[in-house]
Amino acid sequence: MRPHRRAVFLDRDGTLIEDVGYPRDPDQVRLLPGCEAALAALQQNGFLLVLVSNQSAIGRGWVDRGDVERVHGRLVSLLAEHGVRLDAAYYCPHAPEEGCTCRKPAPGMLLQAARELEVDLRASFLIGDKPGDIEAGHRAGCRTILLTADPKLHPVMSRVRPDYIATDWQEVLRYILTSQVGA
Secondary structure (H helix, E strand, O other): OOOOEOEEEEOOEOOOEOOOOOOOOHHHOOEOOOHHHHHHHHHHOOOEEEEEEEOHHHHOOOOOHHHHHHHHHHHHHHHHOOOOOOOEEEEEOOOHHHOOOOOOOOOHHHHHHHHHHOEOHHHOEEEEOOHHHHHHHHHHOOEEEEEOOOHHHOOOOOOOOOOEEEOOHHHHHHHHHHHOOOO
């Protein structure tokens, strides 16, 4: 059977929450403005919400899995306060030099989610704040959105061009809902 579900794949740090550089304390978790309302609208429009996040600080020994789980728990709790539920979360714990297939820009987390959740990648989107996020989305076959406060200050390598650049979550939502991919 052909996958038929649409998903929005979400990077975590700098996309859903403020990027504080390897958070280990749940009190450091702050949602980016407007993300909860946009995610609620996406969920209401039938999109699965799937977190895909590199957490190389685990592989580097800077944080442990418990720290990442507590930070994730706080994220889940903050989203739940707004009626938003993640359908799945995938974390890559490997350091960059380990050469795994799950660390973005590799598409491993997205491909695993697609298999497990029966997601049509061509009808799905990836939202991230770094070139590696965008490359992973392209390699998986998704449409991609670079979320950055000032697109002029964010150099995106010419070989990794997002399908869309948004400066806030309202723009992200508008782009996805008007794209009609796989609708």
